[in-house]
Amino acid sequence: MRVENISVAYGKKRIVHGVNFSVKHGEILVIAGESGSGKSTILKAIGGLLGKGGAIIDGQIFFDGQEITFLSDGQRRKISGDAIGMIFQNAGASFCPIRKIGEQIFESVRSHRDWTHEEFRERAEELMQKINLAAEVLDEYPFKLSGGMAQRAGILAATILEPKLLLADEPTSALDAVTQVSVVKELLKLRERQKISIVMVTHHMGVAWRMADKILIMRQGSPVEFGTREEIFNAPREIYTQELIRAVPRL
Amino acid sequence: MILKVEHIRKNFGDKRVLDDINFSVAAGECVGIVGLSGCGKSTLAKIIARLLPSDDGQIILNSDGAFYRNVQMIFQTPEDSFNPRRTLGQSIAEPLENYGINARVEDLLREVGLPAAYAERYPREVSGGECQRAAIARAIGVVPKLLICDEATSALDVTIQAQIVALIKKLCVEKNIACLFITHDLALLPRLADRVIVLHLGKIVEEGTPEQVIHAAKSPFTRQLMASNFFAEEVF
Numbered sequence: 001m002r003v004e005n006i007s008v009a010y011g012k013k014r015i016v017h018g019v020n021f022s023v024k025h026g027e028i029l030v031i032a033g034e035s036g037s038g039k040s041t042i043l044k045a046i047g048g049l050l051g052k053g054g055a056i057i058d059g060q061i062f063f064d065g066q067e068i069t070f071l072s073d074g075q076r077r078k079i080s081g082d083a084i085g086m087i088f089q090n091a092g093a094s095f096c097p098i099r100k101i102g103e104q105i106f107e108s109v110r111s112h113r114d115w116t117h118e119e120f121r122e123r124a125e126e127l128m129q130k131i132n133l134a135a136e137v138l139d140e141y142p143f144k145l146s147g148g149m150a151q152r153a154g155i156l157a158a159t160i161l162e163p164k165l166l167l168a169d170e171p172t173s174a175l176d177a178v179t180q181v182s183v184v185k186e187l188l189k190l191r192e193r194q195k196i197s198i199v200m201v202t203h204h205m206g207v208a209w210r211m212a213d214k215i216l217i218m219r220q221g222s223p224v225e226f227g228t229r230e231e232i233f234n235a236p237r238e239i240y241t242q243e244l245i246r247a248v249p250r251l
Numbered sequence: 252m253i254l255k256v257e258h259i260r261k262n263f264g265d266k267r268v269l270d271d272i273n274f275s276v277a278a279g280e281c282v283g284i285v286g287l288s289g290c291g292k293s294t295l296a297k298i299i300a301r302l303l304p305s306d307d308g309q310i311i312l313n314s315d316g317a318f319y320r321n322v323q324m325i326f327q328t329p330e331d332s333f334n335p336r337r338t339l340g341q342s343i344a345e346p347l348e349n350y351g352i353n354a355r356v357e358d359l360l361r362e363v364g365l366p367a368a369y370a371e372r373y374p375r376e377v378s379g380g381e382c383q384r385a386a387i388a389r390a391i392g393v394v395p396k397l398l399i400c401d402e403a404t405s406a407l408d409v410t411i412q413a414q415i416v417a418l419i420k421k422l423c424v425e426k427n428i429a430c431l432f433i434t435h436d437l438a439l440l441p442r443l444a445d446r447v448i449v450l451h452l453g454k455i456v457e458e459g460t461p462e463q464v465i466h467a468a469k470s471p472f473t474r475q476l477m478a479s480n481f482f483a484e485e486v487f
Contacts, residue, residue, distance in 0.1 A: 034408035176287040177479040206481025249438035
C-alpha cells in the first residue's frame with residue numbers, strides 16, 4: 001500500500017499534514033509518536049474510519065493496485081474485514097458485550113464468505129491454536145477474557161480471512177509487560193505465516209524496535225522522520241527523534 | 252524506619268490478593284514496587300494509604316501528626332483525582348488550609364515547573380503531564396513523610412514520563428520524602444529507586460537494589476520480567 005501526501009482535517013482543523021509512506025508485501029511499518037501526533041488519524045484515514053466531521057482533504061491512498069482514498073460505503077464494506085483487517089488498543093471493547101465471541105466473528109466472516117458454521121469453527125480453531133488461544137474462547141462472552149486473551153481474540157477476528165493488510169492501533173499498549181511480549185510475538189509469527197503487511201501505530205518505542213521494518217516518526221500532525229528501523233534507532237537525523245529514543249527507559 | 256508493613260494479607264472473596272507482605276521504608280528512601288496486572292500492587296498501595304482495610308497485619312507509620320497528611324498519593328490519571336468544578340489552584344490550596352500550612356500555591360506550582368497562571372485553570376484545560384505536575388504540587392504542599400505513586404507515569408508519553416520521574420526524584424530528595432513508586436515497568440526504576448521489590452501473585456518474590464535485581468535476579472519471575480524488555484536481545 002502507498003500513502004501519498006495525505007492531509008486530514010476535522011472540521012476546519014487540520015490534524016495531519018502531508019504524510020507519505022509505502023508498505024511492501026509482508027512488510028511492517030510502525031507509525032510512532034506521542035499523544036496528539038496524528039498517528040491514529042492516519043490509520044483511520046486508511047481504514048475509512050475518520051467518522052463524522054473528519055475528511056481527507058489532500059493526497060491519495062493506494063492499496064493493492066487500486067485507489068482507496070474515497071470509497072462508497074458498499075466498496076468499503078467489501079474490503080474492510082476481508083482484504084484489510086483491523087485491531088485496536090482494547091480489542092475486548094470492540095466486541096459486542098452481550099454476544100459470544102465466536103458468534104460475532106462468524107457473523108463478520110459470513111458477510112464476506114460462504115462458510116458454514118462447521119467450516120468456520122474448523123478454521124477458527126486452527127488459527128487459535130497458532131496464536132495460543134483456547135478454542136473454548138469462541139463460546140465465551142468478552143468480559144470473561146483477560147486483556148491478553150481479548151487481544152488474541154481481536155487478532156483472530158482481524159486475520160481469520162487472511163487479509164493482505166493489517167491495521168493495528170496500539171494493539172499492545174493496554175497490556176502488562178509480559179503479555180505485551182507474547183502479543184508482539186504472535187503478530188510477528190502471523191507476518192511470517194500469512195505474509196501479511198502491517199501498519200501499526202504505537203507510542204511504545206520498544207514495540208517499534210521489535211516489530212518494525214520501517215518507522216515513521218510523527219509529531220503534532222507532521223512527519224518528522226521516515227527510515228528503516230536501524231536508521232531511526234542507530235542514526236536518527238532529527239532532534240525530536242533523538243529525544244524520543246533517549247527518553248525510553250532501558251535496563 | 253518511616254514505614255513498616257507487617258504481615259499484610261488481603262482476600263477478595265476466595266481470591267488471595269496479598270499474602271504475608273513484609274517490608275519497611277527508611278526516611279527519604281525511594282522504594283520501587285514492580286509487578287504485572289493483577290499482582291496486587293495497587294491493592295497494597297491502597298492498604299498502606301489506609302484507603303482500604305487489610306484482612307490481617309499492620310501498617311506502622313513512624314511520624315507525628317495526621318496520617319492523611321503524612322501519607323500522600325498520586326495516581327495514574329490525575330485528571331480523575333481533581334474536582335472538575337474547581338480550579339487547580341483551589342484544589343492545591345485546600346489541604347494547605349486544612350492543615351494550616353503556610354505555603355503559597357504559586358510557589359508550589361513553580362516547584363513542579365508550572366506557570367503561576369495555571370492556578371486559575373481547570374483540570375480539563377491542561378495536558379496529562381501538566382495535570383500530573385499539579386497533582387504532585389498538591390501532594391508535596393503538605394510536606395508528607397511518604398509519597399505513594401501508583402502508576403503515576405504510566406499514562407504519559409515517554410518524553411513527559413522521563414520529566415515526571417525526574418521531578419518526583421528531585422522533590423523527594425530535596426524534601427527528604429520517602430517514596431513508594433509502583434509500576435509495571437522495571438526499566439523506570441534504576442534512575443529512581445534505592446531499592447526494588449518485585450511482587451508476583453500477591454507475594455514478594457525479590458528484593459534488592461536495582462543493580463541486584465537487574466543483574467543478579469534470584470527469582471525466575473524476575474528473570475521473566477526482565478526478558479520482557481523489548482530492548483533485551485535474548486527476548487526473541
